[in-house]
């Protein structure tokens with residue numbers, strides 16, 4: 001099982017260091033087959049030791065250059081970071097990343113040999129139209145994406161379940177994951193209001209290979225509970 005924590009715009013360098021210190025103690029009891037990923041904000045990236053993979057929430061598809069406000073692979077590789085989140089709905093929605101831009105980013109980081117955690121997810125109005133509309137929408141988010149890339153992990157995150165406290169139902173997750181698995185034979189995570197109270201039922205669903213957690217990952221005790229409790 002994969003447990004990934006997306007801090008989004010939360011935590012500082014100081015609080016991330018503390019978090020990792022506590023997490024490392026907890027991870028001593030982790031099952032060897034479980035994998036843990038942490039995606040702190042860019043200012044908290046660093047060289048951390050531990051039984052987890054540190055990844056970037058975002059970067060610009062460049063080594064370096066004139067891209068004010070962005071970071072490239074030069075900044076990531078200072079810390080040995082070779083894992084990146086691409087396609088998160090918040091970047092698509094609030095930061096204006098079109099499918100074209102997302103695909104360009106994917107191709108660049110693939111060519112640099114990064115492990116890519118690629119996010120897809122539908123808005124509520126699409127979910128309300130039914131399964132067929134959902135699949136059409138989700139599959140369009142693979143346009144320009146090499147789904148056979150060896151270091152690809154996919155995360156299905158319905159937008160209406162993100163940060164709302166309302167997770168998708170077990171049936172919705174099961175049927176969407178099953179349908180996605182027919183197209184993408186890669187580890188498939190679920191994200192959207194995953195928390196200690198629902199971790200067991202979500203990780204028990206066939207076709208769920210792990211979780212991508214936002215709000216409930218911010219507290220290290222809560223995140224560690226989820227890793228321990230599945």
Ligand SMILES: O=C(CO)COP(=O)(O)O
Pocket residue numbers: 006088157161162163164165191192193194212213214215216
């Ligand atoms: O967007 C998410 C993780 O990338 C999910 O966020 P929440 O767990 O806060 O719903």
